[in-house]
Amino acid sequence: MRTKKQWFFLILKIVIILIIVLIGSVYFFRDTLLQQALDKAKNKFNTEYNSDFNVGSAKFLGTTGVELNNITLIPHEADTLLSVQKIKTEVSLLQLLTGDVQLNNLEMQNGFIQLVKNENGKNFDAFLKKEKNEEKTNDKRDYAKLVNRILNKLLNLVPAQMNLTNLSLRINDMDKKVQFHMDDLKLVNNELDTQIKVTTNTFSQNWNIKGYANPRDKKADLLFASGDTSKIQVPYIDERFGLKSSFDKIRLKLDNLDMSFGKLHIDGVASIENFTINHPKIAKKDVVIKNAQFDYRFLLGSDFIAIDSTSEAQLNKIKVKPYLEYNTEEDTVYSLKLNIDTMKAQDFITSLPDGLFSHFVGMEAEGEFDYKLNFQFNKNKPNKLIFDSKFNKHNLRIVKYGDANLEKLNTEFTYRAIENGVLQRPIFVGASNPNFTPLELISPYLKHAVLTNEDPSFMRHRGFISEAFKQSIAKNIRTKKFSRGASTISMQLVKNVFLTREKTLSRKLEEILLVYILENNRIASKERMLEVYFNVIEWGPNVYGIGEAAEFYFQKKPIDLTLNECLYLASIVPKPKKFMYQFNEEGNQKSYAEKNQKFIKNLMLRRGLITSDDTIGQSIPIYVSGRARSYLRIKVVQDTIAIDSTASVSDFDF
Template sequence: MALRSRKQKFFLFLKILAALLLLAMAGMYFFRDMLLQKAIAKVKSKFDSEYNCHFSVKKAAFIGATGVELHDIVLIPKEADTLLSVQNIKTSYNILELLTGDIQLKNLEMNNGFIQLVKNKNGRNFDAFLNGHKEEKSNEKRNYAKLVYRLLSKALNLVPTEMKLKNLSLRMDDMGRKVTLHMNDLRLEDHQLQTAINVKTNTFSQNWNIKGFANPREKKADLKFFNSDTSKIQLPYIDERFGLKSSFDNIHIKLDKLEMESGELHIDGFTSIENFTINHPKIAKKDVVIKNARFDYRFLLGRDFISIDSTSSAQLNHIKVHPFAEYNTEEDTIYKLKIRIPKMKAQDFITSLPQGLFTHFEGMEAEGNFDYKLNFEYNKKKPDNLIFDVKLNKENLRIVKYGEANLAKLNGEFTYRAIENDVEQRPILVGAGNPNYTPLDQISPYLEKAVLTNEDPSFRRHHGFINEAFKQSIVKNIRTKKFARGASTISMQLVKNVFLTREKTLSRKLEEILLVYVLENNRIATKSRMLEVYFNVIEWGPNVYGIGEAAHFYFQKSPSDLTLNECLYLASIVPKPKKFMWQFDDEGNQKSYAQKNQNYIKNLMLRRALITSEDTIGQSAPIYISGRARSFLKIKVVQDTIPAETNLADEFDF
């Protein structure tokens, strides 16, 4: 009897709870219009007080049991251009989801409207929404996985499973640089998305198409972007704003997985692009074209880290790369990067390089195989412990045909022309036919030792690059947050001078690195020959090329007769040869900072046993510029004058 009584009480409780829920739902249903108006008034007050914006809805009403319709929605920042205007919005909701706060839109219809972002001399009409509100500081560490999952889930829940959008535009006006993306009709039905977008800027007009699968509830998508005709899709705005022209045939984006597993967020999918073209004077002088590129990604986010998993892969034509990248804050802030290129044919690598980015490699042919590994790790609290390791394993690798940059010409006579500001300078014959050309054995040995000490001490031992120098360069650049230090070797300077232009582009720097590797690792020229060419082509002053010209220009000597002090001076001006005159005062004497620099080089040479104390005997006399270079010094002219009233005849008693 007691058991039955407890059961009866339980069922009675359920009935009462159900009745209360029904009563609450009924109350919400009957008073929902009033609740809707209150909600709109609350939103209006929030926009006014927190964002200094006027928000209005001309008409709002419920349709049926779960639908709502809004008319003439407008958002206008005060004293600025309209930010949003929509004539009509219809949507539906789930009452239980409304009660729990986990709102998922079922369907959405939106007609005749625009979002407008404007920047002009009066400011930006969206500034109030960028400033935001500072969150209260908390000692609790941010959980990256939960944060990103929550944000992505909320965003995807607001994407309806069924959608019809008509006559909507996104407008941008950045100081007269205008872009309009107009969508006549977008439909999402049975998880199939289709739309056409008219893109109009000050410089072009195109029609883009988007088609594919989209399921926001399952968090999956498979979409393609392409042009309605056979031309490439051009990216708007960035051409006018940054001078960067970019286009592509199509982009394919797929999201396979977005879910939490054991406290980690997994995001899997891929992105591919065809005939991606980019043009900018800081990248290269011509169009850079990537025919096919694909990134199969697996992002992992945990409590203390964000990473690209090593199972991810990136493919550039025939080049396949397995990357691993991680940002970790578990103890210290640590950045990690690992890159692995599995064994591949050297020729496939050459032909897969982006067109226009490596013009000096066009036509090059190679045999053999190689694989590559890079390991980089940087601890923000322990910068000096930086890890930078590179391994390249070669298998019968050799160059059988050179491209535009014929590195073998270093071994014979050739004509060199420096390029300054895109203008070719006078031709310099590198060979015996030039009376100023000086073989290495006819150059004072002090010069080789001084220049190598100052520029590249391990030149005769390294293979074009110095890992430790790269490490120190990276550490300093990270600390200063700018490119404050390079790690250039004499091999790199030689390639840059003889085969490349002085243009400061990404293309030239990448070509320099690859050409140096080919030169140094294929035994194309000996170290002595490379140094001999280097001394005979580098600039030593304004329109002064090669050590033969330099020795006469400064000291009216032959390179073999240069003293230790003179060689130290010449080594000190190699980095900035055209500014040599600033080392001297108005009396033609070398300034103290220049003398200290030369003494520093000399002391390094002594410590490294490159010279002995006997070599320094008689070398304490100051540098005296006697050649044509003296005319470049800012020397004051002191003239002795005879007073005008002096009579020469009286003076000498004529």
């Protein structure tokens, strides 16, 4: 009879023999198991991804090596997604059995991956859908799980060691084509070194990519630079959006990618040198950012995507700590917080991107400042928008102005409007111009009417009206375009005198900064600003200044204008070149125009700017008597006389 010890060794021998037999069987039947794994993959692609996955031949090389030939992945009724002549890699038998394949020591030859979007749809749509076994707690998309799944799938396809020969990534978006072709790409001991030829419909160039890449530890540090020119051109977006861009170098670093407690953390660094962009809606010339770096901390949850406040963005010497969040937990809420710690004003000026703030070139400043912004927009509650902007200055003053010399407002100067890039006739703002009108010689009715219609708090604010700005932002977000501005008279004045009327990001940013400097440094009095404003703004086609306007419409001096005439002039300031559309074929104002002027008048009455006595005798309709009358589309009515055919010439009294 066997002892317990003997039984133990007997069972151990049997287990060892079974393991050896199992390993031997697996090794002996490994090609069969490989084929079964491929069949399983083929069935999964067909049922879950609506695609045909085919391998011409497959075999094991040694114990873990696998060689596949003539591999294709073709979505049903769509363009081929993948085609490769030969693949050699190492795959564990366990991964083949589970279907969760992770590539190692990859060699690929002669093939391509292509992403196609055309009138029939996208050939990669099916691969972005949710997994069937993913837990569904609500109807909302889980951002953390979605991004984590996509990133892990991509990283599993990146082997720890690889050698790729004659391979291409092709993108075709409605015939906007980009191809990234690699003759030879090597990743050895986590070191990547390759040259990629980039070809689009508009250009062709070579890129060098070098650095560290460890897909298993989810870490990387890569440097992109040009292989044949001084700058890398960014493909696709030039054709897709008309945005031309280029750069010297880009560094992309991934330090951490971790999913824990239902949240996805993505940390790293991105930097760029001499980034150049050109788009007509940004600026009329190249905008150059010499050095920029973003130490990012992305955080994704089931119902939010955020850039954490520990992130830091640096533009030359400007350092900004941002917080950005898109949250769908209850309502769709957009949040943005910016924090600039105390910095030198001159460092800020010299750090502004070249081409974006051309009027600030040569400006010098002393002192320091800090800035904080808190912005929140609830899509379902747009009227509860939060916009809190705080600029704190510390002994800040402008020592020298750049191209936009704001001190000019206090002197006589020549103003020339720019229409569609063309300089208009010069208008001299000073006493030698017979049409120049000092503020005290402008009808008080007109001053009150224009301020009421354009900027009621002009004499009190410092360049901006926060509530109007909030409403403007809310409407622009709702309409997804710049459908409403929040322009004050200060902003209109700066735009007219120092800038152009072009609708670009550059012009708007310069306008905001110049207005802040003008108003908060008290460079010109409110009265002088208003005087210049009345004498330079456009009041009609080639009509500039109130002196010309009063003559053009009513053959009067500005001081002699009636209340009704002033209400009319105030109403056309927003669209002066379209004044003629306020009138009908009889030369009388249309009802909507009269209602608009009545609205302005009632506001003036409620605010005590005029009294009921001022309105006496002002019910007479507006009559345009000056040169402006020739612009009205007045229908000429010809009186006709019926003549009796039997009458003679003598019957008529001449």
